[in-house]
Each structure stands twice: as C-alpha cells, then as structure tokens.
Amino acid sequence: MQKILAGLLLATAMVAPAWAQSDVSAKLRLMTFGGEAQVKATQDAIARFNEDYPNVEVELGVDPISSGWGDFVSRVLQQYNAGEQYDVYHTAVETLQSFAARGMFIPLTDFIEGNADFEDFDPKLFELTAYKGTTYFIPSTWNNIMTNYNRALFKEAGIDTPSKTWTWEEFADVAEKLTKRDASGNVTQFGYEVPNFFFGLMPWFFSNGTSPITADWTASNMTDPKVAETLQFLYDLIHVRKVSPQVGQEGVENQFFAGQIAMISRGHWIVQNAISSNLDMDIAVQPGRVNNNTVIGFGAYGISSKSQNVDLAKALVTELLSYETQVAEGDLGGAVPGRKSAAETEGFLKFPPSAPLYYETLPSTQAVPSPANFQEVDQIFMRYFQAIMTDEMSIPDAVAAADQELTRSFERLKRVTQ
Numbered sequence: 001m002q003k004i005l006a007g008l009l010l011a012t013a014m015v016a017p018a019w020a021q022s023d024v025s026a027k028l029r030l031m032t033f034g035g036e037a038q039v040k041a042t043q044d045a046i047a048r049f050n051e052d053y054p055n056v057e058v059e060l061g062v063d064p065i066s067s068g069w070g071d072f073v074s075r076v077l078q079q080y081n082a083g084e085q086y087d088v089y090h091t092a093v094e095t096l097q098s099f100a101a102r103g104m105f106i107p108l109t110d111f112i113e114g115n116a117d118f119e120d121f122d123p124k125l126f127e128l129t130a131y132k133g134t135t136y137f138i139p140s141t142w143n144n145i146m147t148n149y150n151r152a153l154f155k156e157a158g159i160d161t162p163s164k165t166w167t168w169e170e171f172a173d174v175a176e177k178l179t180k181r182d183a184s185g186n187v188t189q190f191g192y193e194v195p196n197f198f199f200g201l202m203p204w205f206f207s208n209g210t211s212p213i214t215a216d217w218t219a220s221n222m223t224d225p226k227v228a229e230t231l232q233f234l235y236d237l238i239h240v241r242k243v244s245p246q247v248g249q250e251g252v253e254n255q256f257f258a259g260q261i262a263m264i265s266r267g268h269w270i271v272q273n274a275i276s277s278n279l280d281m282d283i284a285v286q287p288g289r290v291n292n293n294t295v296i297g298f299g300a301y302g303i304s305s306k307s308q309n310v311d312l313a314k315a316l317v318t319e320l321l322s323y324e325t326q327v328a329e330g331d332l333g334g335a336v337p338g339r340k341s342a343a344e345t346e347g348f349l350k351f352p353p354s355a356p357l358y359y360e361t362l363p364s365t366q367a368v369p370s371p372a373n374f375q376e377v378d379q380i381f382m383r384y385f386q387a388i389m390t391d392e393m394s395i396p397d398a399v400a401a402a403d404q405e406l407t408r409s410f411e412r413l414k415r416v417t418q
Contacts, residue, residue, distance in 0.1 A: 021053075022052055022053050022054075022055075022056075024056065024312070025055040025056070026055075026056050026057075026312055027056070027057045027058075027059065027309075028056060028057070028058050028059070028088065028309060028312055028313060028316055029058075029059045029061065029086040029087050029088070030058055030059065030060050030061065030086060030087065030089075030090070030316065031061040031062075031086040031088070031089050032060065032061070032062055032063075032090035033062065033063050033064070033065050033090060033091075033092075033299070034062075034090075034269075034299075034335070035269065035272060035334065036272065036332070037272055037328075037329055037332030037333050038141075038329055038335070039062055040328070040332060041325050041328035041329040041332065041334065042060065042090075042320065042325070043060065044324075044325070044328060045319045045320050045322065045324070045325040046058045046060065046316075046319075048319055048322070048324065049315065049316050053312065053315065056312055058316065061086060065092075068197070068198075068375075068378060069092055069095050069375070069378070070094075070374060070375025070376070070378045072091070072092075072095060073095050073098045073099070073374070073375050074375065076089065076091075076099070076104075077102075080104060080306070085104075085304050086304060087303065087304055087307040087308075087309060087312075087313045087316075088301060088302070088303055088307075088313050088316060088317060088320075089105075089301070089302050089304065090140065090299055090300070090301055090320070091137070091300060091302060092297060092298065092299055092300070093128060093129075093296075093300065093367060093368060093370050094297065094368060094374050094378070095370070095374065096129060096131060096136070096137055096300065096302075096370060097131055097217070097371055097372040097374070098372045098373070098374055098375070099136070100131035100132075100134075100136045100137075100372075101131070101372040101416075103305060104305055105136045105137065105302040105303060105304060105305055106136070106302075106303050106305050106307075106310065107134045107136060108135050108136060108137065108138060108302075108303070109134055109135045111138075111314055112135060112138060115318070117318075118138070118321070120323070120339040120341055121139060121338045121339055121340075122338065122340060122359075124362060124363075125142065126138075126139060128296075128367045129300055137300035137302040138300055138301050138302075138317065138321060139298050139299070139300045139338045140298070140299040140300055140301055140320065140321055140326075140335075140338055141298065141326070141329055141330070141334060141335035141336060141337055141338055142296055142297065142335055142336050142338060143267030143268050143296070143297055143298070143335050143336060144267060144294050144296045144297075144336070144358065144361060144362065145200055145202070145203045145265050145266065145267055145286065145294050145295050146267065146268075146283040146284065146286070146357065146358070146361070147162065147171075147263055147264075147283065147284040147285065148256070148263065148264050148265070148270060148274075148281055148282075148283055149262060149263045149281065149282060149283070149284060150256070150259060150262050150263070150279065150281060151282050151353075152259070152280045153178055153189070153262045154178070157178055159174055159177060159178070161282075162174070162284035162285070164284075164285050164292065165285075165288065165292060166284070166285070166287050166288070166292075167287055167288055167289065168207070168233060168287050168288065168289045170287065171192075171287035172233075172236075172237065172241060172243070174191065174263075175191030175192040175237065175241065175243040175244070175262070175263065176241055176243055177191070178191035178192075178243070178262035178263070179191040179241075179242070179243045179262075187245075188260075189259070189260055189261070189262065190243060190244055190245055190255075190260065190261045190262065191243035191244070191262050191263060192244050192261070192262065192263045192264070193244055193245060193252050193256065193261050193263070193264045193265075194234050194237055194238055194244045194247055194389070195247075195264075195265050196247040196248055196252075196386070198368070198378045198381060198382055199295060199297055199368050200265045200266065201234075201385070202295035202366075202368055202369070203265065203286040203293070203294040203295050204230050204233070204286075205226075205227065206286075206291075206293040206294065206295060206366050207286050207287065207288040207289055207290065207291055207292060208226050208229060208230045208289045209226060209289075209290040209291065210224050210226035210227050210230065211227075211366075211369055212227060212369065212377075212381050212402075212406075213369045213371065213406065217369055217370065217371040218371065218410060219406075219407070219410050220402070220403045220406035222399050222400075222402050222406060223400075223403050227399060228395050228396070228399050231385070231388055231399070232395060234389070235388060235389060235395065238389060239391070245261075247386055247389045247390070248386060248390070252264070253266070253270065253273070256279075257273060257277035257279050258277070265286075267297075267335070268333075268334070268335055268358060269334065269335055271333040271351060272332065272333030272334070274351075274352070275351060281352050282352045282353050283352050283355075283358075284354070285357065285361055292364060293364045293365065293366055294361060294364065294365055294366075295365065295366060295367070295368050296362070296365035296368070297367070297368045298338070301317045301320060301321065303317065321338070321339075323339060323341060323342060326338065326339045326342035327342045327345055327347070327348075329342075330342050330343055330345065330347070330348040331345060331347030331348055333351075336358045336359070340359070343358070343359055371413065372413055373409050373412070373413040376409040377406060377409065380402055380405045380409065381402060381406070383402075384398040384399075384401060384402040
C-alpha cells in the first residue's frame with residue numbers, strides 16, 4: 001500500500017455476488033486521496049456498492065496530494081478541460097470554493113435533505129460546505145490541528161499534561177524544557193516543530209484572534225498587527241528560543257516518531273504512523289493567546305456536473321459515507337469520522353489516550369481559509385512565511401509584500417466571479 005502514496009494510482013474494484021439487486025451496467029470513476037487507512041476503507045466501500053450494483057465498474061484513482069491542494073485544483077481543472085474528469089471526487093475544504101465557483105459540481109442540497117442518515121454528521125461540517133447558499137459537497141472525514149506530544153519525554157522532563165487553557169507563553173516554556181543540547185550546544189532534541197504548511201500554521205493565527213485573510217475570505221488581512229505578532233512568536237521559537245528546527249527540513253515527522261522532537265502540530269492523520277512507531281503519543285489543545293481555537297479541514301464528496309451517471313454516483317457516495325466506511329477510516333487511524341457514532345467506537349477511542357478531545361474541540365474550530373483563489377493564497381502566504389523564517393526578509397517587509405500580492409489576487413478573483 002505504500003506505493004499508493006508515491007504517485008497517482010489507478011485501480012479497478014468490482015465484485016459480483018449472486019444476491020445483486022440491480023442489473024444496470026455502467027462505469028464510474030472515483031478520485032480519492034489519503035493514506036492506507038482511507039484507501040482500504042474506500043476499496044471496501046466499493047466492494048459493498050458492487051453487491052447492489054455488480055455490473056457497475058468503479059475505477060479508483062488515488063492522488064497523494066504531494067504538492068498541496070492548490071496543485072490538486074490545477075490537476076482537476078486540467079482533467080475537465082481535457083474531458084477526462086471523474087464522476088465523483090473526494091476532495092478537501094481548501095478546494096470547494098474553487099470548484100463550486102466554476103460550476104464543476106452538481107448541487108446536493110436536495111439529496112442531503114432527503115437522506116435522514118446524514119443527520120449522524122455534525123451540523124457544523126455541513127455549514128462549511130455551502131457556497132453562496134447551495135451545498136455542492138458532502139463532508140466525510142475531518143482533521144483539526146492538535147498539539148501532538150511525546151508523553152515519555154514529558155514525563156522524563158517532569159512536565160505535567162498540558163491544560164485545556166494553556167497559553168502561548170506556557171507552551172514556549174515547555175518547549176524550552178523539552179529541548180536538549182550536547183556539550184557543543186548542538187540540539188539533540190527539539191521541543192517543537194514550527195509547521196511549514198498553511199493548514200498547520202492557522203491555529204497560531206486563530207488562537208491570536210486573527211488570520212492572514214479576512215473572516216469572509218474576500219481580502220487580505222496581512223496588515224492586522226496580530227498577524228505580525230503571530231509571525232514574530234513563531235520566528236522567536238526558531239531563532240530566539242531555538243526550540244524548533246528551521247522550516248523546510250525533510251523528515252520532520254519521522255524525527256517526532258523517533259523521539260527527536262517532543263511536540264508537533266498535526267491532525268488525526270498521524271495516528272497510524274504513531275502506532276506503528278510504538279510512540280507514546282497523546283494530544284492537547286492548541287495553546288492560546290486570546291483563545292484556544294484551532295483549525296478544521298475536512299474531506300468531502302462531490303459529483304461532477306459532467307457525470308453521465310448521477311444516480312449511480314449518488315449511490316456510490318452514500319456507501320462511501322456509510323457507518324461501515326466511517327468506522328473503518330477512523331479505527332484504522334485515518335481522519336476523524338464525520339459521523340459522531342463512528343467516533344465513539346472502541347477502535348477509534350483507544351489511541352491516543354485523549355482521543356475524545358478531537359470531537360470535544362470541534363466547537364472551537366475555524367475552517368481553514370479556503371477562498372476560490374486558495375491555490376494563490378496558499379502559495380503567496382507560504383512563500384513569504386518561509387522568507388521570514390529563513391531570514392531572507394524582515395517581518396514588516398514580508399507582511400507588506402504579501403498584502404500587496406494577496407490584494408491583487410483577490411482583485412483578479414472578483415473580476416472572474418462577478
């Protein structure tokens with residue numbers, strides 16, 4: 001299964017049991033993403049779908065999202081332009097406005113309202129899938145960034161379990177206590193890793209009551225003094241307190257799994273690797289300055305507006321969102337199930353020890369900023385963030401330059417969507 005993550009995989013799943021309920025013959029193409037847990041759960045869901053539709057061939061494509069969701073949007077646009085689009089896409093919140101603004105997916109509001117089974121999903125997830133009052137995507141699984149920490153290293157350093165209201169200052173002090181150096185002053189164990197990806201950074205801004213773009217996702221917010229304040233705090237973790245490696249280094253997660261970094265900001269998606277690494281890991285809430293808010297991102301299914309088999313696509317999506325599929329994804333260490341009932345199983349709650357925190361913190365989550373020009377927002381912000389963290393630009397200069405580029409991007413977006 002590791003080969004799945006190396007590149008785009010095309011696989012066909014088809015089963016034909018004797019008790020099939022439909023004789024319809026067709027072919028559906030499904031594009032999904034994720035690690036082994038998600039892919040295995042998807043393949044099993046396709047097999048169950050084929051029990052009812054034995055003559056429907058489902059071609060499964062798996063995208064590793066190795067270059068971020070902005071690049072994924074570009075690839076899907078290319079598929080549509082070439083007439084090679086899939087019938088069903090499993091995508092993420094970062095892409096929803098980009099796709100919906102271009103009319104690439106069918107409205108699903110009536111389908112959702114007519115399916116009482118979807119009431120098992122947290123209403124907040126559906127609130128985040130709407131575009132201009134219409135829902136084009138159905139949420140599947142989600143991730144909120146938590147502070148993942150090595151319990152053994154905490155115990156060794158005599159540090160208590162983080163509280164649900166710990167502050168930035170308390171966090172930084174803990175990171176210093178967890179950072180070890182050899183006789184020459186070289187770091188042998190970092191207390192924390194400053195994230196080097198847009199989604200992972202957002203909790204730091206949210207917990208300071210700000211964001212790189214406005215709350216309605218329509219303009220730059222880089223000139224808010226709290227943005228610079230947040231960037232300064234992260235810069236200081238690397239260059240002043242020296243508790244974090246420089247951003248952009250390879251294999252950071254592996255260093256965490258090996259006990260060389262004590263804390264990282266990640267979602268539930270790392271659980272599988274933590275278990276296989278025998279890591280004594282637990283989770284804590286995001287440290288706060290004005291609140292302890294964190295970010296949420298989620299997967300969602302949409303049906304192509306060019307699909308010739310919409311009813312079959314809806315039937316497939318229904319199975320992909322079934323209790324069985326959701327339990328499998330959660331229990332195998334994938335993302336957090338959208339169905340509340342699937343997150344209450346023994347398998348999901350057994351690891352990490354504080355697993356209930358994922359759902360407990362859902363009310364204090366904010367969606368990752370995902371305007372229709374997300375691919376540009378992501379690239380612009382991360383370029384200047386990295387320039388700051390590597391001392392290529394000062395925070396004031398980078399903030400001003402990023403603000404100008406983001407403003408131009410939003411102006412272009414308005415011309416396209418008006």
